[in-house]
Amino acid sequence: MIDEEIYSLEVERTPAKARLDAWLHDQFPEWSRSMIRRWIEAGAIRVDDQTTKPSHSLRVGQKVIIIPPPPSTMDLTPEPMELQILFEDEALLVLNKSPGCVVHPAAGHATGTLVHGVLHHCEGTLSGIGGVARPGVVHRLDQDTSGCLVMAKTDRAHKGLAEQFAQRSIHKQYLAIACAVPKCSEGRINAPIARHPNNRKTMAIVDHGRHAVTDYRTLQSFGAHASYLSLNLHTGRTHQIRVHLKHLGHPVFGDEVYGSKATHRLSSAIGHSPPRQQLHAWKLGFTHPITGESIEHVAAPPEDFQVTLESLAESSQIAVQALRS
Incomplete structure (x- = not known):
């Protein structure tokens, strides 16, 4: 399935732990409190589309958006790759991802990912919002899932697509x-x-x-x-x-x-x-x-x-x- 890069959560009831960092740790226990704080301070976690502090007190009805930042120590070298491109213009491209292809660099997959191939195709021009390891990546497919995937060439396109994924209008x-x-x-x-x-x-x-x-x-x-x-x-x-x-x-x-x-x-x-x-x-x-x-x-x-x-x-x-x- 699809594994989206963006998390959108709404505070549906008064939280037992009202602090933003504590509440998020309850939602995602696999994430450490220290990592969550770093993401909040870096602006990767927003409340009602506003940057905030780890100590922010949540209220019912507020919406929390999370775009997990990738590691900042990654050198991406474009690599030639056969791509099945379904659509392309100046803002984005839609691909038919082959089975077995990893979308972006991660542990055990430092090279040979779809991002490496798309960077080569686009001559290094992709949206930077996804971070150093995930340029252009708006959403993902599992390694062994094939099919349609959209990638953003510009930051404006990335923001617009990310908003649609967050609003579930895709x-x-x-x-x-x-x-x-x-x-x-x-x-x-x-x-x-x-x-x-x-x-x-x-x-x-x-x-x-x-x-x-x-x-x-x-x-x-x-x-x-x-x-x-x-x-x-x-x-x-x-x-x-x-x-x-x-x-x-x-x-x-x-x-x-x-x-x-x-x-x-x-x-x-x-x-x-x-x-x-x-x-x-x-x-x-x-x-x-x-x-x-x-x-x-x-x-x-x-x-x-x-x-x-x-x-x-x-x-x-x-x-x-x-x-x-």
Whole structure:
């Protein structure tokens, strides 16, 4: 799923800890108080779109926006890379990200990221708001999730896109191949997501987690083995689709983190093992931050996704239906 770079939280009730830094630490226990204070002082955390102090007393109805700054010690050298560009102008570009490609530098991925390739394509010109390690990055896709991704070339475009993500006005539609078939052909998954209490590298459905909503619709079922789903995101939590489909009982095929047992059963049944989680960001719609034009782009699923669909169709002797919007 989509892992957005921006967090938008509203104070819905009088907090037990009214200080901004203490309240945020309750919301994100994996973040240290000292780090939160540094971010507040650097202006990366705002209240009602205003910079403030760590000691700020929160009130009901206030909105807290967080743009986590990246490490400041990063030397990004542009690298030539084959890019699938769906749209480009002076302000932004929309790409079809290949599976296996990391969006920006992080631990274990100092080179070879999408940012390196886009910097080379744009001759070093990208929005600087994302920081040294994440120029142009407005939102992310997991390494093994393919599909539509927008990047900003200018600071003005970055701010406009970031505001749309924060206001949840971006239209994000995904395609997934799920293990087994949901009982209801369509529905809404409304379940809060937070870090797993015992494994901080993964996410889970947690009562005190952040609000997360995903709509799904079954495009096609392959016997009882698998289903081809269309999913619309109303929020952008880390691993949201993967966690929500696991919660539904139908994890993404190929997802070794959230659906390894179901994946192995399905692979054995059809004689095909996908190389990665079968999740694709198919459609992205937004308002152009400069021109005000409504923009929508569709990214064709990659070959491995198509091969999995064909394997399922062959195993169940069903022709894959044409995709409809």
